[in-house]
Amino acid sequence: AQKVTQAQTEISVVEKEDVTLDCVYETRDTTYYLFWYKQPPSGELVFLIRRNSFDEQNEISGRYSWNFQKSTSSFNFTITASQVVDSAVYFCALSGYSGAGSYQLTFGKGTKLSVIP
C-alpha cells in the first residue's frame, strides 16, 4: 500500500522568509510519480509540479523549488521569499500502480501555510 506523510500540519512564517514543506512517501513500485498541489483559501486545487521516480534533479520555478531524494523517499517543496499569496494548504501526492491495471493518486493530509505580512 502506498502512503504519503506530511508531518507539518500548519506552518506560519513572516513574509519574505523561506519555508520548506516536507513530504515523505512509501511505495513498493519502482516507477511512480510525485505531485504537489496548492489549495488557496478559495478552495480550488491547483497543480504545481509532477516528478517521475527516475528523475532526481531538483527543479526550480521562480520562487518555488523541489528537492526529490529517492534515498530518503522524500519530495520536499521550498518557497523562497514567501509572500502573502502563498498562504494555502499544500498537498503532496503519489501516483502508483494499485492493481487490476489501474493507477491512483494517494494524497497526504496537507500542510497549511500561513504567511504573515
Added chain:
Amino acid sequence: NAGVTQTPKFQVLKTGQSMTLQCAQDMNHNSMYWYRQDPGMGLRLIYYSASEGTTDKGEVPNGYNVSRLNKREFSLRLESAAPSQTSVYFCASSGTWGTSTDTQYFGPGTRLTVL
C-alpha cells in the same frame, strides 16, 4: 477551455434525501475521479472511471454511486444522504489511464452539508 466544471457549488440536504453531483470536463481526458475532502484527512478517492463505460471503487465508496454518462461527464449520486457525507466533493480528470504519468486536474468543488 473551462477545464473541469462541477455543479452545484453548494448544497444543503436533509438526512435521507438524494442528490446527484455533476461533473464535466472539456479536455478530452479518458479518466475521471470523485474525491471527498474532510478536515485533516486530505483527499480520499470515492470512485473513478478509467475510461468511458468503466467505473471502479476507490478508498471510500460506501453510500455513493457513480455514472460515466459519456467521455465528458461523470456524476456522483447520494441515494440516501447521511450527516457523515457532509464534505467538500472534488471531481478530477486526467489524460491516459494505465500509466503513472497522469496529472489530475480538479474542478472547483461542491460543498455539501447534510443536516
